Amino acid sequence: MKMRLAVFLLLAAAMSAGGKSVKRSVVRNKLLLISFDGFRWDYDQDVDTPHLDQLRKEGVTAKHITPPMLTMTAPSHFTTITGRWVEDHGVVHNIMFNATTNSKILYKQALKRSEWWDNGVLPLWITAQNQGLKTGSVYFPGGGVKYGGQMVNRALVERYDLPDDDEVEWQQNVDEVLKWFVDDDFDLVTLYYGEPDNVGHAKGPDHPKRKEIIAQIDRTIGYLREQIAQRHLTDHLNVIITSDHGMTTVKKRPLVDEIILNKYVNLFKLVNFEILDFGGFGILTPRPGKEEEVFNALSNAPNLTVYKTSEMPESFHLGKSQRLPPIVVIADLGFNLNSRFIVYVNKGDHGYHNTEMDMKTIFRAFGPNFKKDFLSEPFDSVHIYPLMCKLLEIQPAPHNGSLSVTEGFLLPSGTTAPHVGGDAAAAARVSQHLLVFLLLLMAAAL
Template sequence: MRSELLVLVLVVGAAGKPLSRAQTDGKKLLLVSFDGFRWDYDQDVDTPNMDQLVQDGVKAKYVTPPFLTMTSPSHFTTITGRWVEDHEVVHNMMFNTTTNLKVPHKKTLTRSEWWDNGPLPLWITAQNQGLKTASYYFPGGGANYGGQSVNRVLVEESGHPDDNETEWRQNIDTVMSWFAEEDFDLVTLYYGEPDNVGHAKGPDHPDRKQIIRQIDRTIGYLREAIGRHGLNDSLNVIITSDHGMTTVKKRPEVDEIILNKYLNLLQLASFEILDYGGFGILTPRPGKEQEVYDALSNAPNLTVYRKHQMPQSFHLAHSQRLPPIVVVADLGFNLNSRFIVYVNKGDHGYHNGEMDMKMIFRAFGPSFRRNLLFPPFDSIHTYPLMCKLLGIQPALHNGSLSVTQSMLLPHDGSKQLRVSSVLLLISILRMFFS
């Protein structure tokens, strides 16, 4: 007994003080999202810092967002690993089909009743396993989940400018201090560009290229800040998005899809959101579902679905929150319920199979391979990858680590060295006491 105790004391002494769960099983993780960064936006712009990431880490050809290709649904799929029909954040707008409530996107960011539907986001799962987490403007971070909140949260206010490069750098400095000085394990950081420019000017406008250059400079600043804070050996970084962007077709080339031409919305529908890019939803009045479906089936440049008959690949049919009729416009066509003035020159919300809806994925850090061009994958699989990087057990999710596992180095060399040293010491002590 005495010799066994001595072995235990010596082993602990050789290995140093007992390591925390996070130190033993995982490293720190920064998840950065650039809203509306289409998969090919860096291909017609000089982006030296993003190009360097290809050599220093992993670049996926593209990532397929979930359908719906909108900010809130897609971000919540990334952070929960659940399809939209499971996490039930089914639109950017918070709505209630009974009361006709409609809350715009940024007003929903602290409305827990919109986000808290059972599936746990990564922040909460990580906190429940002893990690410290933070959300910097990331959609969903400002809500409570079963009464639990993220350790530290900053929520972007309505009207806040999204394109201030100086502020972008200040945000990075803040996040780096959280990691380096306060020992946070997971931080999610959100930027509202290039989505705003894509909407206002269109994906082909020179201003879109300018904001991509700004993003590239910001990524360069991020890498510099990581080194300045001594985090190169402990911080993994994933840079991604939520959806792409496409040019909205305009007159005189095409006619806008004004659905009131094909059915009397006031008489046949009790609730609608039909002026939101390429995606629309509505609740027919009692007994009118077939009439609404038939009328919309005659409208050009769109596809109408009964919710329960939607393709399985959409992962929307089992949603309890989504209204019974879903309308999806052909790529670039804008849905309009009546005659609302629509000014966007670019938009999203279209079928996630369209290449214009695909998004970026870059990753680098001590756990990632270098100079790896990775095949396309669905964003649902990012969640188990993040859990692996953090060394935590994932909550129930729809993704698979097998899809992204090969991005990672086969083992953590420093951890392996510690284990080998301990095993060697045990063998020596056994020989001594035998």
């Protein structure tokens, strides 16, 4: 009698479970971080973007995020992947330079130079690998070098001849990273695209070509989600989509007087080293004993602000840098810094103060650990790092971010999004029916 009662209770419990959602056991999900270079926070507002619009309903959207000072590709991306301010991680420009030797190495060449990136701060790839995870990078800045002699498990580095706007190649990159997740069981992969930055520079943020690229990005996101579903990763892969900086229209003659710094300070006589002619951010090393003279002279130049590096506002998180030269110049929004004469051809640019709305950028996130239809207030990009560590269930390296800023994006611990993929749901139903069948056989035998 007692045996029959026990079987009956088990049978009742199994059958009652059929009418309730079953919580999935807690497992570490995978993470894909995607960056679209130069995607300003409002770029999707004047373009038909059905897939980005759908993400608003099915994931987390921030009103915008604020990149670090500097609003440039290499410094900003390295802040995202390390959670450190620029003064801490040391990547202070897109150009690798040595102010003593006057050497300058352009961005794509510097992508393979460990000495520019490896400054004692560990990026997320290495921190995750040191805790037993597998990581990869496709073109993401900083992904192709050694940190303390350790490489990212698998990394592709951007080439000079790589087309930035080839939609077929974009989809191939999606296929590649998803293959790493499925076939090679990677835990973290970062994926970088060079648009809409290039079109923003060449045509300006208001040009129709920029809108075409945003539509292409939207199609790529649609393709990504389609492939995630086809490869049965929906319940196991979290995705974060963000960027490094925004873009603004460069003011040109004859409407304005462009800045030519040599009008205000004799660069040949007073300056040993400079990086100018690259948009809104410039650096200079005066000759010995000439720092005050250079600073005072540049203080009289219009449409810019000059700083002594040692006296920069603390909010910049730049002043403690050992790499920045003594003088930093930041142009007003839309002005570019010409050195001796105007050689600048870009119609759009960045590098301006990160409080400017044109420098703000995007944040989207979706996957099994993220809330749905969640709108976040703006936040600093430095806080993405602890969020990624939380998703990967690893101990973060020292960082300047705070999980309290982004933890509210996530479902409560131990739960996942209510959607259950077809395979998982079918397996759950089969297991449940099999249990009921076995219990019925046991009851009949008794």
